[in-house]
Amino acid sequence: MLEVKNLHASINDKEILKGINLNIKPGEVHAIMGPNGSGKSTLSAVVAGKEEYEVTDGSVILNGEDLDDLAPEERAHKGIFLSFQYPVEIPGVTVTNFIKTAINESRKAKGLEELPAKDMLKLIREKADLLEIDRKFLSRSLNEGFSGGEKKRNEIFQMAMLEPKLAILDETDSGLDIDALKIVANGVNKLKSKDNAVIVITHYQRLLDYIVPDFVHVLHNGKIVKSGGKELAFELEEKGYDWLK
Amino acid sequence: MNKFTEDDLKKELETKEYEYGFYTDIEADKFPIGLNEEVVIAISKKKNEPEWMTEWRLDAFRIWKEMEEPDWANVNYEKPNFQDISYYSAPVQKPKLDSLDQVDPELLKTFEKLGISIDEQKRLSNVAVDIVVDSVSVATTFKKTLNEKGIIFMPISEAIQEHPELVKKYLGTIVPKTDNFYAALNSAVFSDGSFCYIPKGVTCPMELSTYFRINEGGTGQFERTLVIADEDSYVSYLEGCTAPARDENQLHAAVVELIALDDAEIKYSTVQNWFPGDAEGKGGVYNFVTKRGLCEKNSKISWTQVETGSAVTWKYPSCVLKGDNSVGEFYSIAVTNNFQQADTGTKMIHLGKNTKSTIISKGVSAGHSQNSYRGLVHIGPRAKNARNFSQCDSLLMGNLCGAHTFPYIEAKNKTAQIEHEATTSKIGEDQLFYCNQRGIDTEKAIALIVNGFSKEVLNKLPMEFAVEAQKLLEISLEGSVG
Numbered sequence: 001m002l003e004v005k006n007l008h009a010s011i012n013d014k015e016i017l018k019g020i021n022l023n024i025k026p027g028e029v030h031a032i033m034g035p036n037g038s039g040k041s042t043l044s045a046v047v048a049g050k051e052e053y054e055v056t057d058g059s060v061i062l063n064g065e066d067l068d069d070l071a072p073e074e075r076a077h078k079g080i081f082l083s084f085q086y087p088v089e090i091p092g093v094t095v096t097n098f099i100k101t102a103i104n105e106s107r108k109a110k111g112l113e114e115l116p117a118k119d120m121l122k123l124i125r126e127k128a129d130l131l132e133i134d135r136k137f138l139s140r141s142l143n144e145g146f147s148g149g150e151k152k153r154n155e156i157f158q159m160a161m162l163e164p165k166l167a168i169l170d171e172t173d174s175g176l177d178i179d180a181l182k183i184v185a186n187g188v189n190k191l192k193s194k195d196n197a198v199i200v201i202t203h204y205q206r207l208l209d210y211i212v213p214d215f216v217h218v219l220h221n222g223k224i225v226k227s228g229g230k231e232l233a234f235e236l237e238e239k240g241y242d243w244l245k
Numbered sequence: 246m247n248k249f250t251e252d253d254l255k256k257e258l259e260t261k262e263y264e265y266g267f268y269t270d271i272e273a274d275k276f277p278i279g280l281n282e283e284v285v286i287a288i289s290k291k292k293n294e295p296e297w298m299t300e301w302r303l304d305a306f307r308i309w310k311e312m313e314e315p316d317w318a319n320v321n322y323e324k325p326n327f328q329d330i331s332y333y334s335a336p337v338q339k340p341k342l343d344s345l346d347q348v349d350p351e352l353l354k355t356f357e358k359l360g361i362s363i364d365e366q367k368r369l370s371n372v373a374v375d376i377v378v379d380s381v382s383v384a385t386t387f388k389k390t391l392n393e394k395g396i397i398f399m400p401i402s403e404a405i406q407e408h409p410e411l412v413k414k415y416l417g418t419i420v421p422k423t424d425n426f427y428a429a430l431n432s433a434v435f436s437d438g439s440f441c442y443i444p445k446g447v448t449c450p451m452e453l454s455t456y457f458r459i460n461e462g463g464t465g466q467f468e469r470t471l472v473i474a475d476e477d478s479y480v481s482y483l484e485g486c487t488a489p490a491r492d493e494n495q496l497h498a499a500v501v502e503l504i505a506l507d508d509a510e511i512k513y514s515t516v517q518n519w520f521p522g523d524a525e526g527k528g529g530v531y532n533f534v535t536k537r538g539l540c541e542k543n544s545k546i547s548w549t550q551v552e553t554g555s556a557v558t559w560k561y562p563s564c565v566l567k568g569d570n571s572v573g574e575f576y577s578i579a580v581t582n583n584f585q586q587a588d589t590g591t592k593m594i595h596l597g598k599n600t601k602s603t604i605i606s607k608g609v610s611a612g613h614s615q616n617s618y619r620g621l622v623h624i625g626p627r628a629k630n631a632r633n634f635s636q637c638d639s640l641l642m643g644n645l646c647g648a649h650t651f652p653y654i655e656a657k658n659k660t661a662q663i664e665h666e667a668t669t670s671k672i673g674e675d676q677l678f679y680c681n682q683r684g685i686d687t688e689k690a691i692a693l694i695v696n697g698f699s700k701e702v703l704n705k706l707p708m709e710f711a712v713e714a715q716k717l718l719e720i721s722l723e724g725s726v727g
């Protein structure tokens with residue numbers, strides 16, 4: 001589904017990603033771990049197409065198509081979803097209005113009609129229930145004054161609404177309390193299928209108890225320095241990163 | 246890359262054409278250019294006005310001649326040559342109509358192009374519409390329903406004939422001829438506009454609406470609007486405007502006077518979309534407008550405006566809170582793009598006890614435009630326990646535009662409570678990327694963010710017009726990003 005080949009990317013002439021290789025197949029869950037500043041968020045932003053980053057070498061291929069020429073929204077239309085480490089606020093735009101716009105813009109790109117209001121409402125309710133989100137929450141301004149955990153839950157709500165092919169969850173667990181973590185992880189698991197894939201970026205093994213990875217990769221200084229099965233996460237939890245440097 | 250770069254967007258923004266830039270071929274009866282006493286008399290004659298009205302105009306003209314065009318506003322433009330303008334332009338077919346069937350089909354087509362098919366408005370939105378094309382009201386719909394309630398809603402030219410006592414009593418009492426340069430000019434040469442009277446205790450059952458449109462080249466438009474809400478009455482009034490795209494600057498100098506008697510309420514909403522000029526700043530409407538309302542005891546006047554058009558805007562809808570416990574409100578969104586300049590705001594003059602005012606101003610600037618808020622809160626010595634809350638928010642796109650805030654406060658009573666808040670923000674790359682990542686392109690993302698920013702004001706518009714206003718915001722900002 002997603003192939004990252006020898007990816008090099010820099011910002012302001014500073015190289016952050018220094019030759020990343022990843023191969024993700026439908027139905028798989030990959031975890032990416034690694035110390036602060038190692039380039040995890042950068043990798044997700046580059047895959048999502050953030051313009052500030054310059055891809056200097058290598059490529060990102062989604063279902064056989066090189067994404068290099070595609071704008072972020074076009075990548076989104078192709079099924080890439082990024083749950084942000086730091087979701088941004090959009091004052092005055094409600095959660096409902098935002099997700100409605102996102103869904104309809106994606107539909108438009110696929111040549112579909114807008115989703116009728118009735119169906120939209122039904123879908124919103126269904127997904128809000130899945131993630132145990134209070135209805136009142138949906139009419140608040142997007143991320144404005146949301147607690148850290150609320151922001152993360154809202155990201156996964158949007159993911160549930162958009163049903164992406166490839167979801168990248170960038171530290172979605174940080175800020176979530178123990179109960180919320182279970183709810184969110186459960187939500188992610190329910191959305192999983194043999195046709196889609198998930199990349200989970202996290203610092204803690206705990207999340208991986210709920211969202212069980214097929215592969216774990218360690219990113220260090222812009223490179224994947226080790227890959228393994230889910231047991232690698234336990235090893236990291238125990239030993240830290242020093243032994244890999 | 247397929248995605249807009251900042252430069253692409255700028256280019257597109259510059260080539261964005263004015264949506265309503267077309268010209269309808271209706272025969273126009275146009276005065277020769279220039280202004281002197283003869284022209285003023287001729288305008289008055291043309292309209293069959295009684296002598297008192299002619300005298301009133303001449304008096305205004307003499308006052309105007311002695312005045313100088315003000316230049317304190319934060320705007321820069323080439324002063325119009327007032328002898329180079331035609332002061333009267335009426336569609337030749339000047340009918341008094343009872344139904345739409347009698348309207349010139351060309352004109353109806355124009356309205357359709359504008360998306361304000363009266364038919365549809367009649368059906369869908371329960372709106373009575375008075376339309377001023379260039380200078381003369383062509384059709385007033387819904388007259389009958391209003392008649393039954395004793396509501397008078399007609400072109401002011403007709404009101405001068407049919408209700409001279411009301412016109413004489415109130416015209417120029419809120420905005421005197423001596424008020425300012427443009428108000429004096431308007432008083433001398435105003436061609437038409439709307440007149441509205443709501444009798445005691447009557448709640449007007451529908452939105453009243455006037456549509457202004459400048460059609461003829463080289464003409465000025467000077468409407469005069471007078472709304473009187475008698476004791477304990479209520480009316481909601483909307484004015485909309487468009488002008489075709491022209492190279493030369495067109496002058497628009499309107500005067501609006503509102504009178505809310507004891508316990509009355511007037512809600513006055515404006516959606517202003519005059520031609521803003523092209524990407525180089527050529528052409529566009531000079532919009533110099535004086536709007537003011539007087540509040541008697543326990544009354545309320547609420548101004549809501551969505552200003553997206555005009556090359557230069559100079560406009561301060563104000564409230565004189567004369568009666569005790571009266572309330573004034575001002576909700577404004579002003580969007581400027583390319584080389585547009587707007588200097589707009591309000592004056593809240595607190596004279597009575599326990600008077601209250603609220604000012605919410607949202608300015609959005611893009612391109613090379615300049616957007617200024619200018620507001621005065623005046624608390625008179627008798628205005629015990631007066632309260633004001635002001636909030637001025639600016640949103641900037643790019644580095645070439647400007648947002649400015651000029652709040653003036655004069656408090657002559659110690660019990661006054663005045664609060665002022667101001668914020669300036671920019672549409673951030675991170676906000677845009679977030680939207681993009683969710684499948685929303687940059688253009689749509691800007692519209693979404695601007696609509697969110699303007700929400701408090703959009704919410705104050707009558708439902709039927711809120712949607713239109715939202716679209717207008719989108720259109721006027723298409724392609725702009727920083």
Ligand SMILES: Nc1ncnc2c1ncn2[C@@H]1O[C@H](COP(=O)(O)OP(=O)(O)OP(=O)(O)O)[C@@H](O)[C@H]1O
Binds near residue numbers: 012036
């Ligand atoms: N705009 C920028 N200018 C300069 N350096 C940047 C910029 N953006 C990111 N970096 C640098 O790139 C490196 C990788 O950052 P990134 O956010 O990808 O790390 P991360 O692995 O996600 O870390 P964390 O675990 O703390 O979230 C960091 O050293 C960071 O300072």
Ligand SMILES: [Mg+2]
Binds near residue numbers: 040085171
């Ligand atoms: Mg990170």
